[in-house]
Amino acid sequence: MSRTTGTVAVNGAELYYEAGGGGEPLVLVHAGIADARMWDTQVDAFSAHYRTIRHDMRGFGRSPMVEGPYSHHADLRVLLDALEVERASFVGCSRGGGAVLDFALENPGRIGALVLVGAAVGGFEFDEEPPEEWDELVAADDAGDLERVSELEVRMWVDGPGRGPGAVDPAVRDLVREMNLIALKNEALGIDEELEPQPPAATRLPQIHAPTLVVVGDEDRPRTLAAADLLAEELPNVRKVVMPGTAHLPNMERPGEFNRLVLEFLRS
DSSP: OOOOEEEEEETEEEEEEEEEESSSSSEEEEOOOGGGGGTTTTHHHHHHTTTEEEETTTTTTTTTOSSSSEEEHHHHHHHHHHHHHHHHSEETTTTTHHHHHHHHHHHHHHHHHEEESSOTTOOOOOOOOOOOOOOHHHHHHHHHOOOHHHHHHHHIIIIIOOOOOOSSSHHHHHHHHHHHHHHHOOOTTOOOOOOEEEOOOGGGGGOOOSSSSEEEEEEEEHHHHHHHHHHHHHHHEEEEEEETTOOOOOHHHHHOOOOOOHHHHHHH
16 A cells, blocks of 8 residues: 655654555554554554554654654644644554643544553553663663663563563564664663653543543553553543553554454444
8 A cells, every 4th residue: 555755844853754545544653662663564454444644753763853842742733734634533552642642632622533552641650660670771771782771671561571572473572672772872862851741641631532442451561551540540431452462562462453453443
C-alpha cells in the first residue's frame, strides 16, 4: 500500500511522518523506547480502513532532538495542523499514550476515539521497587555504554519482570534495542527541556469523554498495570483489555491479535 513520507517543521524541530490509506484519520504515537517503526505490523491493517499517520517524536527515530523547551502533545497538535487533520482517533503506547492523553485534555474537540497501550499517565504516583537491572543500568549509563543501557531497558520493558529474553521474538528485541539506542543518544545530548502539563493528566482523567480502549500486557511492569487500572477507574467511557503473554509492547508481540482488537473497537 502506497504511503507518503515527509517532515514537518514543528516548534523548532523537524518531525518525520508517514501517512497512508483513506478514510477517517488514525494517528499512531510510539513508546519512549521506540519510534514509528514499532507500528510496522499495524500500518497495513489499519490503512485498509483509515488514513493512518505515524511519526517520530522529536529525539526519536528520524526526528532529531533540538535545543529548547517542548512538549510532545503540543508538537502533535502542530503536526496534525500541518497535515490538515482536524479530528482523529489515536493509538498511543507508553510515553506516546501519555502524549495522547495530554493532547486529548488540551484539544477535546479533536478526538474521535482513544486506544491507550501500556500508557504513561502524567502525575501518576506509584511506589515500586527498582527493577533488578537498575544498578547495572545506572553503572552502564555513567560509563557511557548506551548499547548496554538499551539492552537492559529491553529486558525491563520488552521481556518484562517475569520473563527471560527467550520469551520474546529476537527480531522484536533487536528492533526495540535499535530504536531505543537512537533515543538514548539523543537524550545524552542534554539539550532538551520537556515541559509537563499542569495540572497533570492524572488529576483530570474524568474530563476525557471520548470512547477509550485501555490495553495492557499481563507481563508488563507493576507501575504500568496500576496506571491501566487508574485509567479504567477514572475515564468515563472506557473498556480495558489485558493481553496475555505480552509485556510493554503487545502490538509487536502479538500483532494479529492487537490489530483485530483495535479495529473491532474503532468500528464499534
